Structures are given as C-alpha cells and as structure tokens.
Amino acid sequence: MMLYSRLSLVCFIVVGTACFSYGQSDNAESLASWNDGQTKSVIVDFVRRVTAKDSPDFVPEGERIAVFDNDGTLWVEQPMYIQLVFALDRVKELAADHPEWKTKQPFKAALEGDFHGIAASGEKGVVELIMATHAGMTNDEFSDIVANWLETTRHPKLNRPYTQCVYQPMLELLKYLSANGFKTIIVSAGGVEFMRVFAERVYGIPPEQTFGSSVKMKYELRNGKPAIIRLPEIDFVNDKANKPVGIQRYIGRRPIMAFGNSDGDFEMIEYVTAGEGPSLGAIVHHTDPVNEYAYDRDSVAGRLVKGLDEAESRRWLLIDMKSDWKQVFP
Amino acid sequence: MMLYSRLSLVCFIVVGTACFSYGQSDNAESLASWNDGQTKSVIVDFVRRVTAKDSPDFVPEGERIAVFDNDGTLWVEQPMYIQLVFALDRVKELAADHPEWKTKQPFKAALEGDFHGIAASGEKGVVELIMATHAGMTNDEFSDIVANWLETTRHPKLNRPYTQCVYQPMLELLKYLSANGFKTIIVSAGGVEFMRVFAERVYGIPPEQTFGSSVKMKYELRNGKPAIIRLPEIDFVNDKANKPVGIQRYIGRRPIMAFGNSDGDFEMIEYVTAGEGPSLGAIVHHTDPVNEYAYDRDSVAGRLVKGLDEAESRRWLLIDMKSDWKQVFP
Numbered sequence: 020m021m022l023y024s025r026l027s028l029v030c031f032i033v034v035g036t037a038c039f040s041y042g043q044s045d046n047a048e049s050l051a052s053w054n055d056g057q058t059k060s061v062i063v064d065f066v067r068r069v070t071a072k073d074s075p076d077f078v079p080e081g082e083r084i085a086v087f088d089n090d091g092t093l094w095v096e097q098p099m100y101i102q103l104v105f106a107l108d109r110v111k112e113l114a115a116d117h118p119e120w121k122t123k124q125p126f127k128a129a130l131e132g133d134f135h136g137i138a139a140s141g142e143k144g145v146v147e148l149i150m151a152t153h154a155g156m157t158n159d160e161f162s163d164i165v166a167n168w169l170e171t172t173r174h175p176k177l178n179r180p181y182t183q184c185v186y187q188p189m190l191e192l193l194k195y196l197s198a199n200g201f202k203t204i205i206v207s208a209g210g211v212e213f214m215r216v217f218a219e220r221v222y223g224i225p226p227e228q229t230f231g232s233s234v235k236m237k238y239e240l241r242n243g244k245p246a247i248i249r250l251p252e253i254d255f256v257n258d259k260a261n262k263p264v265g266i267q268r269y270i271g272r273r274p275i276m277a278f279g280n281s282d283g284d285f286e287m288i289e290y291v292t293a294g295e296g297p298s299l300g301a302i303v304h305h306t307d308p309v310n311e312y313a314y315d316r317d318s319v320a321g322r323l324v325k326g327l328d329e330a331e332s333r334r335w336l337l338i339d340m341k342s343d344w345k346q347v348f349p
Numbered sequence: 350m351m352l353y354s355r356l357s358l359v360c361f362i363v364v365g366t367a368c369f370s371y372g373q374s375d376n377a378e379s380l381a382s383w384n385d386g387q388t389k390s391v392i393v394d395f396v397r398r399v400t401a402k403d404s405p406d407f408v409p410e411g412e413r414i415a416v417f418d419n420d421g422t423l424w425v426e427q428p429m430y431i432q433l434v435f436a437l438d439r440v441k442e443l444a445a446d447h448p449e450w451k452t453k454q455p456f457k458a459a460l461e462g463d464f465h466g467i468a469a470s471g472e473k474g475v476v477e478l479i480m481a482t483h484a485g486m487t488n489d490e491f492s493d494i495v496a497n498w499l500e501t502t503r504h505p506k507l508n509r510p511y512t513q514c515v516y517q518p519m520l521e522l523l524k525y526l527s528a529n530g531f532k533t534i535i536v537s538a539g540g541v542e543f544m545r546v547f548a549e550r551v552y553g554i555p556p557e558q559t560f561g562s563s564v565k566m567k568y569e570l571r572n573g574k575p576a577i578i579r580l581p582e583i584d585f586v587n588d589k590a591n592k593p594v595g596i597q598r599y600i601g602r603r604p605i606m607a608f609g610n611s612d613g614d615f616e617m618i619e620y621v622t623a624g625e626g627p628s629l630g631a632i633v634h635h636t637d638p639v640n641e642y643a644y645d646r647d648s649v650a651g652r653l654v655k656g657l658d659e660a661e662s663r664r665w666l667l668i669d670m671k672s673d674w675k676q677v678f679p
C-alpha cells in the first residue's frame with residue numbers, strides 16, 4: 020500500500036511535469052535578448068492568450084501562423100538591400116555578355132555605382148535589376164551562385180557575413196513561436212530563391228515556408244536530366260498590396276501574427292489584423308544608429324511613413340530596436 | 350523489493366513500448382484497405398528505408414515531402430472532373446448575367462450540356478471555363494459558394510456527396526506518411542481555392558500544403574474591410590510540365606514521393622524521381638469498373654498513355670485499384 024502510494028506519487032510528478040511543460044510554460048524565457056517591458060509583454064501575452072486551452076482567444080495549433088517580412092525585419096537592409104548588393108556584383112560579372120547594359124537603366128547606374136540612378140529607376144527598376152541578374156540558369160545553379168556569394172562577402176559596416184547580419188531577438192522570437200505551435204512563414208519582397216538558400220539554416224524556416232518575389236520558370240530536360248530553368252521575366256512582386264495576395268496564394272489562410280518594418284508591409288499587417296479572431300501586427304522600428312542603423316521616413320530602403328503614422332491608432336506594436344532589444348546581432 | 354521489481358517491470362514495458370512505437374513501428378498496419386502484395390510492400394519498404402535512422406537511404410524528417418495529384422489520385426474524376434461539374438452548375442447560375450456565353454465556346458457547350466464541345470475546347474478551354482466561373486468575388490465568398498455546393502450535391506453514379514468520393518486507401522496512405530514524418534502536399538491541376546475548401550477536413554492537408562491552378566487576385570478594401578478579390582484571369586495552370594514549376598514555386602525543394610494517375614502528372618513524377626537520393630513515383634491505375642471506373646488511354650478526364658507505357662522502364666509503381674485495394678471508398 021505504501022509502495023502503491025509511492026508509485027502514484029511518481030506518476031503524479033511525471034504527469035504533472037508533462038502537463039506543465041506542455042500547457043503552461045511558453046518558453047518566454049527564451050526571449051533573452053528582449054528587454055523586459057511593454058513590447059515584450061504584448062508579444063508574450065498574445066502568445067499566452069492564443070495558446071492557453073482555457074482562453075477565450077485560444078487558436079488551434081494548425082491555425083497559428085505568423086508571417087515575417089525579411090529585409091529590415093529579420094536581417095539588415097542598410098546601407099542597401101543585401102540582395103541588391105548581390106545583384107550589383109552579378110551585374111559586374113555578367114556585363115561583358117550584355118553590352119546594352121552600358122546605356123540601359125537601371126543597369127547603367129548599377130555599373131557606375133550610381134545609387135541615386137538606381138533609386139531613380141524606382142522599385143520596379145530595382146526588382147528588374149534583381150530579376151535580370153537572377154535568370155538564365157537552372158534553379159540549382161542559381162542557388163549555388165548565391166551560396167557561394169554569401170560565403171565570400173561581408174557587410175561593409177558590420178564586417179561580418181551577411182548571414183550573421185540577422186537580428187538575434189528575431190531569431191529568438193522565431194524559435195519561441197515555433198515552440199508554441201506556430202508555423203513561421205516568410206512573406207518578403209525579396210527574391211524567394213535567394214532567401215531559400217539560407218532561410219532554413221539561419222532562421223530555421225524551411226523552403227516551403229519561405230515566399231517572396233519570383234521570376235517565371237519552366238521545366239525542361241537538360242542533357243536528359245530534369246531541370247527548372249529561371250526565365251528573365253518577373254512572375255510576381257510580393258510587396259505592398261501584393262503581400263496579402265501572396266499570403267492567399269502561398270498560405271491560403273489568414274495568419275494571426277505579422278511582423279514587418281516598412282510601408283511595404285503595411286497591407287500585410289492590415290490584412291492580418293483585420294481577421295475576426297485575435298491577431299497581432301508589429302513593426303520593427305530601426306532606432307539604433309550605434310549597433311545597427313536609425314531610419315524610417317526618409318530612407319530609400321525600408322521607408323516607413325504610413326506605418327509610423329498609423330501604428331498607434333491601429334494598435335500595431337512598434338518594436339523600438341534601441342530600447343526593446345538588449346543585443347542586435349548574434 | 351518485490352514491488353520495486355514490479356515497478357521496474359512496468360517501467361520497462363512503458364519505455365519498451367514507447368521505443369517500439371517511435372523507432373520501429375511505422376504504422377504499416379494502418380494501411381488496412383491495401384491488399385498485402387507487391388504494391389503495398391514497395392510503399393512500406395520505401396518508407397522504412399527513408400525513415401530508419403541506420404538506413405543508408407535515411408532522409409531527415411524535414412525533407413520527407415510527398416506530393417499528390419488530386420483528381421483521380423485522391424478523389425473521383427469520372428464521369429467528369431468534380432470541379433467541372435461545379436463550374437457547369439455555376440455557368441447555369443451566372444448565364445443570365447453573361448448573354449455572350451450563348452455563342453462563345455466553351456460556355457455555349459457548357460450551357461447546352463454538350464460535353465464533346467467542352468472537350469473540343471481543349472484543356473485550356475476547360476480551365477478557362479473553370480476560371481471564368483470562379484472569379485469576380487472575394488476569396489471568402491468563393492469559398493462559401495464551394496462549401497455550399499459540396500454540401501448540396503451528390504455524385505450521379507456513386508450517389509454520395511463528392512467529399513465522400515475520396516479513396517479510402519489513399520486517405521490511409523496520407524495518414525501513414527504523416528505518421529512517418531512526411532509532409533503531404535497536394536500539387537493538382539485543379540483550382541487551388543476549390544480544393545482548400547475541403548482538403549483539410551477530408552484529407553487532413555492544410556491550405557498551406559494545398560496547391561493547384563489559380564486565378565490572379567488583388568487586394569483591396571471593400572466597405573473599409575480588407576478583401577482578396579478573384580480576377581477573371583488565369584494566373585497559373587498547374588498541370589503537366591508546370592507541375593515541377595509549381596513544386597519549385599510552392600515547395601522550393603524536390604519531394605521524395607509523388608503520386609499521380611494521369612499524363613498530367615508525368616513530369617511531376619519524372620522530376621521527383623530524378624532526385625539524387627531515394628525517391629518513389631507511383632501511378633494510381635483505374636482498373637475497377639464495378640466499384641469505381643476503369644479507364645486510361647482513351648479517357649478525356651485523366652488520360653493515361655505515356656505513364657502506362659513508361660512506368661515499368663522508369664521503375665514507377667503502378668497501383669492497380671482492383672487488385673491492390675480491398676475497398677475504394679470510406
């Protein structure tokens with residue numbers, strides 16, 4: 020009888036611990052690079068609210084989807100979008116085969132290092148520049164080019180490989196959300212196949228949860244082997260009002276959390292926070308000129324005007340990098 | 350001491366069972382509607398080969414992706430694609446607003462119930478018919494229309510709701526693969542938003558793992574509320590040589606299993622089985638005229654010629670519905 024009791028006690032402890040680690044703890048302590056304060060509380064409270072089974076705002080695990088912009092939200096986008104740096108390096112490498120680039124914008128500006136000229140070609144020009152330098156090979160070949168470039172180049176100011184120019188607090192947030200049954204998905208204006216080269220290794224986000232802008236592709240046999248060929252034609256620019264369209268296209272249901280940093284993310288956050296159930300929209304505000312950069316309204320990359328003006332009235336969370344984060348990089 | 354031993358015995362049994370169910374058993378017994386024989390063995394052996402940690406062909410869980418066609422692979426496509434039945438019902442409902450349909454193919458044929466005329470408009474005509482009847486509303490509105498139609502219509506021969514015209518052995522296969530760490534993903538020529546209405550409930554496959562053909566969409570505010578509007582313009586026809594492109598677009602890495610049933614799946618299976626690691630391609634062959642239908646080379650829906658001719662030389666598995674399945678429907 021006494022040993023039966025001991026057995027019961029063992030069972031109670033085992034079961035009790037299991038319940039606690041599953042139902043109660045939410046691993047909020049893993050957000051170690053976030054300062055305690057209102058911002059962290061809003062995130063943690065939201066996660067607790069949608070994961071606690073007895074909560075009126077409980078959301079089943081399969082519906083816990085959190086979408087993230089990439090440039091300026093998960094990694095650095097200053098002094099220039101990283102993929103744009105890659106594209107400029109590619110333009111220089113490919114210029115010999117494209118004499119017309121010497122007179123055609125935005126390629127002329129790219130070859131001359133004329134960033135104002137590139138900017139003057141507008142977002143469409145920038146995307147064209149990126150797409151034109153990202154096509155004409157198989158997708159596997161492109162991935163190898165990107166992987167090699169990421170291994171051999173470093174950020175000019177931060178002096179580290181670009182894959183280490185990722186925000187430590189956001190890495191912790193991704194893990195924290197995964198641990199709480201969320202599926203984390205990238206919805207970026209950046210090129211999807213560029214991001215897929217490093218997203219799984221760096222962010223823990225697999226290719227099938229990484230989406231962005233894309234070129235058209237075709238399938239063909241090359242030397243008898245099936246290959247996906249990248250065509251020099253834009254398929255989809257996953258930015259601004261296209262982000263909710265991309266969400267429908269690639270995910271097919273409304274996420275409940277959205278993290279962005281620029282007005283390119285405005286419609287994504289607007290769409291996510293217009294759902295009938297609980298939702299949280301958040302903007303990473305770049306306010307740390309010492310450890311990273313400080314910019315918003317006047318920046319070419321990651322311009323933030325509307326989001327800044329309307330965050331409060333829309334009850335979107337503004338993440339202040341300088342005051343909310345203890346540490347920016349890993 | 351005796352009771353301590355009993356406790357040890359209990360622990361041994363518990364731990365032993367846990368190890369067995371995790372590491373050794375692969376739930377092959379859950380494939381209850383599959384006859385024992387070579388076909389079932391090929392599938393089960395493949396799954397064991399890629400999931401056993403000590404196997405030279407071991408594939409990490411995140412890379413275990415299995416893609417499935419939908420029409421004719423997971424559910425019935427005779428006497429007509431189910432989504433085409435839906436489209437014809439919609440044409441009749443919408444005809445009053447489209448007087449031009451009386452003279453324009455394939456709409457004219459659709460209104461007249463002239464299936465040869467519809468077939469004569471080709472696959473593109475069929476897709477156009479589907480797309481034209483699937484646009485001009487928000488995506489949520491479309492989903493409601495589909496859900497309502499699925500609830501209120503029945504298959505003419507099988508006399509059951511279309512959502513019960515799904516193949517029981519394939520439902521078991523989807524569950525079996527999920528239990529073995531596979532992500533199961535639909536890659537269909539059917540309309541993606543049509544399938545997403547029932548795929549999660551019927552197949553256990555969530556929207557973000559369901560892909561198909563699509564119309565273009567745009568994001569706008571309707572009465573101040575964010576909405577995704579379906580435009581009457583084809584975005585992507587996810588069939589034939591576009592299936593590998595769709596796989597790259599939506600998944601971003603090569604699956605290791607592919608299940609189809611028609612020549613529309615040929616390139617998908619070709620692409621999947623051309624990977625460097627282990628892979629399995631399979632074709633569901635419709636050979637059961639009593640319980641379902643028997644068709645291949647001469648069928649309009651689900652025509653299978655090339656796949657049948659080349660399955661053996663390519664070492665693709667032919668699933669013979671009549672001899673390999675004990676039962677067709679749930």
